[in-house]
Amino acid sequence: MAAFTAHTTATATSHHHSPAGTAAILLRSRRRAFSPSRVSCSASAAANKTVVIGLAADSGCGKSTFVRRLAGVLGGGGGAAPPARGNGNFPGSNTLVVGDAATVVCLDDYHSLDRAARKARGLTALDPRANDFDLMYEQVRALKEGRAVDKPVYNHVTGRLDPPERVAPPKILVIEGLHPMYDERVRDLLDFSIYLDISDELKFAWKIQRDMAERGHSLESIKASIEARKPDFEAYIDPQKQYADAVIEVLPTQLIPDEEEGKVLRVRLIMKEGVRHFAPVYLFDEGSTITWIPCGRKLSCSYPGIKFAYGFGAYYGHEVSVLEMDGQFDKLDELIYVETHLSNMSTRFYGEVTQQMLTHAGFPGSSNGTGLFQTILGLKIRDLYEQIVAERAAAVTADALNV
Numbered sequence: 001m002a003a004f005t006a007h008t009t010a011t012a013t014s015h016h017h018s019p020a021g022t023a024a025i026l027l028r029s030r031r032r033a034f035s036p037s038r039v040s041c042s043a044s045a046a047a048n049k050t051v052v053i054g055l056a057a058d059s060g061c062g063k064s065t066f067v068r069r070l071a072g073v074l075g076g077g078g079g080a081a082p083p084a085r086g087n088g089n090f091p092g093s094n095t096l097v098v099g100d101a102a103t104v105v106c107l108d109d110y111h112s113l114d115r116a117a118r119k120a121r122g123l124t125a126l127d128p129r130a131n132d133f134d135l136m137y138e139q140v141r142a143l144k145e146g147r148a149v150d151k152p153v154y155n156h157v158t159g160r161l162d163p164p165e166r167v168a169p170p171k172i173l174v175i176e177g178l179h180p181m182y183d184e185r186v187r188d189l190l191d192f193s194i195y196l197d198i199s200d201e202l203k204f205a206w207k208i209q210r211d212m213a214e215r216g217h218s219l220e221s222i223k224a225s226i227e228a229r230k231p232d233f234e235a236y237i238d239p240q241k242q243y244a245d246a247v248i249e250v251l252p253t254q255l256i257p258d259e260e261e262g263k264v265l266r267v268r269l270i271m272k273e274g275v276r277h278f279a280p281v282y283l284f285d286e287g288s289t290i291t292w293i294p295c296g297r298k299l300s301c302s303y304p305g306i307k308f309a310y311g312f313g314a315y316y317g318h319e320v321s322v323l324e325m326d327g328q329f330d331k332l333d334e335l336i337y338v339e340t341h342l343s344n345m346s347t348r349f350y351g352e353v354t355q356q357m358l359t360h361a362g363f364p365g366s367s368n369g370t371g372l373f374q375t376i377l378g379l380k381i382r383d384l385y386e387q388i389v390a391e392r393a394a395a396v397t398a399d400a401l402n403v
């Protein structure tokens, strides 16, 4: 590998005085209205409500890895050998309980058709007709309101539905899977939503890597399964990204011409403006457009180096800010240099992002933007939860004072 010797370079164009910049600032102050039903009526009951996070992606796109990083941030596991799916309430469960901080429910449990029934009807698991959205809505709503539910369990080994398991209302409920934002009723229950958008070529590379190595599938069967799912993915899964408050988009690098192996990634963190309890992260100067090559004295970079970009744009009609990282870190501890230049990270102490990344260095994506942005969103979820709890506690106090 040729040594990459470019110096730290940043180019910034301030948009603070442009009409677009002004609109962005105005938009930021118009945070999404927090439904009064969440804080008033009985403020004390509302104070106990569960905060609900939606995490959507196709199979094999990094949802479990994200959840493991989130568990690390919330302090309930997610260490070097974190709990994986199946270590929930009982063997075979898809639910992950993260200490007393969070419960992660896998939406595969709401498959209404088992594997044989799907096969008989020629449907994939991505098809809404193979999923029970009425039950999903009722149970997510019950958990959000503080009531335990008996949730079905889809068994990925047998392809059948097992007896239900009891799920208690957690502080943070993460619903992860194919359809957390598909049904409008479920979508409206979400306090924050994330979509992991992996480009076709990388999805293919990751799935081959996992399903051949860990699940013993052949290359042909993996290819056939991806092709068979594609129309339903495009019809039912991909459109959910328009509703997401944050999207992690993973693309091939632009630093190496025609690189197709997926070893170097360009990762974009797309953050919707105006989302309540969520202040987008920015690089150097909020409201600017910046490209930054941090390689030089403080950050070692071998070929092809690292390039950050930050700016504003539109995403499905919403104003968004976008932080991009193309390339990968050579030495993870040097990430502290990059962290120093990022703001609104919702860290509790200087260097927390770097510490999290080092703790989970063995997870996929730790040397690139996927790991960095997943970690940042984990911190954002913790912060969002704390803000909502503080707001509810204030409402309880105000309620008590008014009596």
Ligand SMILES: Nc1ncnc2c1ncn2[C@@H]1O[C@H](COP(=O)(O)OP(=O)(O)OP(=O)(O)O)[C@@H](O)[C@H]1O
Pocket: 057, 058, 059, 060, 061, 062, 063, 064, 065, 066, 206, 207, 209, 210, 364, 365, 366, 370, 371
């Ligand atoms: N950031 C990443 N960089 C490289 N490979 C990754 C990354 N994230 C995930 N992978 C690969 O994809 C595989 C699937 O990741 P993960 O289990 O997190 O996805 P998932 O969405 O939870 O999948 P499923 O829903 O099928 O269980 C991993 O085993 C790994 O090989």
Ligand SMILES: O=C(CO)[C@H](O)[C@H](O)COP(=O)(O)O
Pocket: 058, 059, 060, 108, 115, 125, 155, 156, 157, 159, 177, 178
């Ligand atoms: O997309 C999936 C998980 O996100 C699975 O394909 C779906 O849950 C069906 O499972 P199985 O293939 O084990 O029957």
